[in-house]
Amino acid sequence: MLKVRNLEVSYGPIRALKGISFEVKEGEIVTLIGANGAGKSTTLRTISNLLKPKGGSITFLNKDLLSVPACDLVKKGIVHVPEGRIIFGPLTVQENLELATWGRKDKVAIQDDLNKVYDLFPILKERKNQLGETLSGGEQQMLALGRGLMARAKLMLLDEPSMGLAPLLVRDIFRVIKQANNEGTTILLVEQNAHLALEIAHRAYVLETGNITLDGPASEIAKNPKVIKAYLG
Amino acid sequence: MDNKQSLESTKHNRLAYDRSINWKKYVVIAVIILFFLLLYISSFGVQAFLQQLVNGIQLGSIYALIALGYTMIYGIIKLINFAHGDLFMFGAYMSYFLGNYLIAHHFKSPFIIVLIFSMAVTALLGMTIEKIAYKPLRFKPRLAALITALGVSLFLENFFALPPAEVPFPLNKIVFGPHFLPFPPLIADKTYNLAGISVNNIKILDVLVTIILMILLQYIVKKTMLGKAMRAVAFNKDACLMMGINIDNIISITFGIGTALAAAAGTLFALTYGQLQSPYLGIWPGLKAFIAAVLGGIGSIPGAMLGGYLMGISETFATSINSNFGYGIAFIILIVVLIFKPAGLLGKFDKEKV
Ligand SMILES: Nc1ncnc2c1ncn2[C@@H]1O[C@H](COP(=O)(O)OP(=O)(O)OP(=O)(O)O)[C@@H](O)[C@H]1O
Ligand SMILES: [Mg+2]
Numbered sequence: 001m002l003k004v005r006n007l008e009v010s011y012g013p014i015r016a017l018k019g020i021s022f023e024v025k026e027g028e029i030v031t032l033i034g035a036n037g038a039g040k041s042t043t044l045r046t047i048s049n050l051l052k053p054k055g056g057s058i059t060f061l062n063k064d065l066l067s068v069p070a071c072d073l074v075k076k077g078i079v080h081v082p083e084g085r086i087i088f089g090p091l092t093v094q095e096n097l098e099l100a101t102w103g104r105k106d107k108v109a110i111q112d113d114l115n116k117v118y119d120l121f122p123i124l125k126e127r128k129n130q131l132g133e134t135l136s137g138g139e140q141q142m143l144a145l146g147r148g149l150m151a152r153a154k155l156m157l158l159d160e161p162s163m164g165l166a167p168l169l170v171r172d173i174f175r176v177i178k179q180a181n182n183e184g185t186t187i188l189l190v191e192q193n194a195h196l197a198l199e200i201a202h203r204a205y206v207l208e209t210g211n212i213t214l215d216g217p218a219s220e221i222a223k224n225p226k227v228i229k230a231y232l233g
Numbered sequence: 234m235d236n237k238q239s240l241e242s243t244k245h246n247r248l249a250y251d252r253s254i255n256w257k258k259y260v261v262i263a264v265i266i267l268f269f270l271l272l273y274i275s276s277f278g279v280q281a282f283l284q285q286l287v288n289g290i291q292l293g294s295i296y297a298l299i300a301l302g303y304t305m306i307y308g309i310i311k312l313i314n315f316a317h318g319d320l321f322m323f324g325a326y327m328s329y330f331l332g333n334y335l336i337a338h339h340f341k342s343p344f345i346i347v348l349i350f351s352m353a354v355t356a357l358l359g360m361t362i363e364k365i366a367y368k369p370l371r372f373k374p375r376l377a378a379l380i381t382a383l384g385v386s387l388f389l390e391n392f393f394a395l396p397p398a399e400v401p402f403p404l405n406k407i408v409f410g411p412h413f414l415p416f417p418p419l420i421a422d423k424t425y426n427l428a429g430i431s432v433n434n435i436k437i438l439d440v441l442v443t444i445i446l447m448i449l450l451q452y453i454v455k456k457t458m459l460g461k462a463m464r465a466v467a468f469n470k471d472a473c474l475m476m477g478i479n480i481d482n483i484i485s486i487t488f489g490i491g492t493a494l495a496a497a498a499g500t501l502f503a504l505t506y507g508q509l510q511s512p513y514l515g516i517w518p519g520l521k522a523f524i525a526a527v528l529g530g531i532g533s534i535p536g537a538m539l540g541g542y543l544m545g546i547s548e549t550f551a552t553s554i555n556s557n558f559g560y561g562i563a564f565i566i567l568i569v570v571l572i573f574k575p576a577g578l579l580g581k582f583d584k585e586k587v
Contacts, residue, residue, distance in 0.1 A: 050471060074477025086472045088465045095461050102462065102478050151477070 001026045001186055002047070002065075002155060007056035009039075009046050016042040018210040019056065024155065029177070029187045031197040031218065033231055034207035040190040041083050043207070044157045047188075048073060048080040060155070075103060077154035081147070081161065083190075085140040089133030093124055096132050096143055100150035110150075117146040120176050138165050145173060155186045162193050174200055194231035198222040206231075258573070273550065280429045285553050286546065291436040291505070293545025294443035298498035299522030300529065300537035300544075301450065302491030308532040309467045309487045311375060312367060315382040317495055318519015319389035320359055322512055324496025325416075325503040326393070326409050327351040332417035344419040344504075348442070351500050352493035359492025360485050368481070393512035414509040419500075439501045446497060447538060450490070454534060463487055467532075498522075521548070524563045528570050530580020539578060 002024040009017040016039045024030045032040050045051045047058055049070040058065040060076060068076060079100075088096050097117060101110045118125035121142045127135060135143060141161065148156055158177065162170040170193060178200050181187050191197035197218075198204055204221040206214035214221060221227055274282050299321055306314045328351040335343040366385050370378040396412075397405040423434045454460035466473050466483045473480050502518065503509055521544055529540025544563055552559030570578060 048475060050474065069479075070474040071477055071479040073475075079477075080475040082472065082475060086469060088468050088472065090468055091461060091464055095464075098458070099461050099465055099478070100476050102458065102476055147476070 001028075001061060002188065003057075003059045004043075004047070005057045007043070007046060007058065008054045009042050009051055010054050016210055017046070017053075020207070020210070020212045021056075022205050022212060022215065024186060024188050026154075026186055027181075027184070028203060029181050029189060029201045031189045031191055031194075031201035031204045032207055033191060033194045033197060033204060033227075035230070036192075037209070038207040039210045040207055041159055044080060044082075044159050044188070044190060047157060048078070074151050074153065078157065079148050079151035079153035079155075080157040081144050081159060083159035083163070085137065085144050087132045087135075087140050087143050087147070089131065091132055092129050093132060093135070093143055094128040097124075097146055097150050100147040104152070109152075113150050113152065117149055120149075120179075121146055138169050141165060141169075141173070145176060149176075149180060153185065155188065156180065158187060158189045160190055160192055162191065162196070170196065194227070198232075277553075281553070284430045285549050287430060287432055287436070289546030289549035290542065291439045291545070292549055293542035294440045295498045295502050295505075295518065295541075296522045296525045296545045297538045297541025298443055298446065298494045298501075299518060300526040300541045301447075301534065302495045303523050303526040304529070304531055304534060304537040305463075305487055305491040307526070308534075309463060309484055310367070310371065310378075312378050312382060313523070313531075314491075315379075315519075316362060316385040316389055317491070318515035318517075318522070319386050319512075320355055320362075320492045320515070321495040321499040321502070321519055322515030323358060323389065323393070324351045324355040324492075324499035325509055325514070326499075326512070327354050327496065328419070328500040328503060329414060329416055329509055332419050336417050336419075342420045344438075347419055348497060348500050352496045355496030355499075356489040356493040359488045359495075363485060363488040368484075390513050390516070409509075409512050411511050413511065416503040416507050416509055418507075419504055435505050439505055442497065442501060446494060450494070450534070453490070459483075459486065521563050524567050527577055528567055530574075530577030533577070533579045533581070536577055536579035543578075 004023070005021050006019045007017050007021070008015070008019050020039075020043065022030075022032075032043065034040050042051065046053050047065065049066065049068060053066070060078060065073075065076075065078075073080070088099070091099070094114075097114055098110075101113070104110060118128070123139055124142055124146060127139065132140065132143065141163070145158075145161055148158070161173050161177065165173065174196050177187060177189065181200075189197055189201060198221060199218075201218040203216065204214075204218045205212050206221065206227060214224065214227065222232070270282075299317065302317050302320075303314065306312060306317070328347045331350050332343060332347045335347065340346075362385055366381050367378055370381060393407075393409045394411040395404070395408040396410050397408055400408060420435065420438065425432050425434070452460075454463060462473070462478050462483050463486075465476075465478065466480050466487075470480050473483075498518075499515070522541065525540035525544040526537045527540070528543060529536025529538070531537075543566065547562050547566055548559050551562035574580075
């Protein structure tokens, strides 16, 4: 579904990605794990076309993705839930969710999706007329994920959806991700919480300072002694 | 964990603290305003007071309409569009041309058609200016766009002021010339006398049109997807891209709406005073409306409305006492307000985002 080949990205003199290749197949959950600064967010931002790569190619459903403007990605079926709870503070919870359906005309289905998100996260329903900026960090994280779900994408890019959440909530978030996958959404998941990420993922890639150093089925990666030492210890 | 909790609790305390302070502030402000009101009434009488209030609301409507454009454009791209007053001027001239044409062709009261036409044409000019002059500078230092806006303003004034007789063919059909022009009577002028206060139907029209446009704008911004997108783009452009929102289009539409409001204000202004002085006529109203927008809190739509009316009303009162005082009052109010509320009456400081 998504194929990344020899992707190179630099921030000025800083080489953040040094020619990485990986693939996400339809129906999979693929996780990208790595230490702080390894280049995980850079990878997702490049796929979303928010950054221009120096080299390499990205294709989605066998079509070149690099020439698609960032704002047309949702139409192509890719949604990016960015790192750090980037929600619209001055908009209400409901408005935040509605905006994720920008460009969609199917009013009935939108209402269905909205109800579904409220079922998954009842607290959002309680807060639906409250401004985004008044939500707690965890609630904002739920809203960000809910917004991603509202886009009805084929491929969802998730950047650390569990960052800064209490353990119980982390479980909830992973349950929702798993469920979205069961319902047909392909997922590329970036996570610090390698334990849980490897638990729900089918395959995994390990990113170290701009290079992919390990890849394979998630269950095998989870048993790799180096990974245990660095990320699971 | 501990850290976060203590942070949260200080935030709480601060909020409570803020509220108690605000309360006292408002009482003080109300007392001061009341004092001036009584002073005015006791020296000039109730009738003069009501008359000036009516005039002030009319002038304030025009300032508010212009201020809305400043504030919307600032809100979405953090640019003070210095050319806004000149778009106000352009709107007035567009109404002049269509108005004269229609009246020459025996239309009785072409006000509505003229207003809509002028808003549409001026919106197109505003959107074109944004595309050509501001968009290329969007990710450059803010000063660059600001200087460009000044340049656009000077260009519009001086270009349209060129005398048609002195420029070659295609241009002489476009420029307005530097001279005074009588504005066509787009609507029959009637003056009513209500208990000694004279009210002109055009002034009532000014206020009515302004209120209708404000309600329309408030509806668009609050209720429609477009309005939600406008607020979202103002807040975080990258996040909008990730939601599939084309920020270029949204910014362009925002310019269109802001500029259309300026054109409406220009039309009402010219109709009220019955004349077009010159293509420089947008400078002063533009400047005062800009002050009104800052006063209300630039970026805030209700702030622009409040600021506009505050400015219009205080200017009318000040002028009725002394005509020179009228010019200065805008700056005096601005300075006083900014000392106490640096972000403007209804403004919030930008929480800088990464
Ligand atoms: N805008 C930027 N300008 C310069 N350098 C940057 C920029 N953004 C990221 N970098 C650098 O690129 C490298 C990769 O950053 P990236 O954000 O992709 O890391 P990450 O794997 O997502 O880390 P984390 O787990 O902390 O989120 C880091 O060394 C970082 O300092
Ligand atoms: Mg990151």
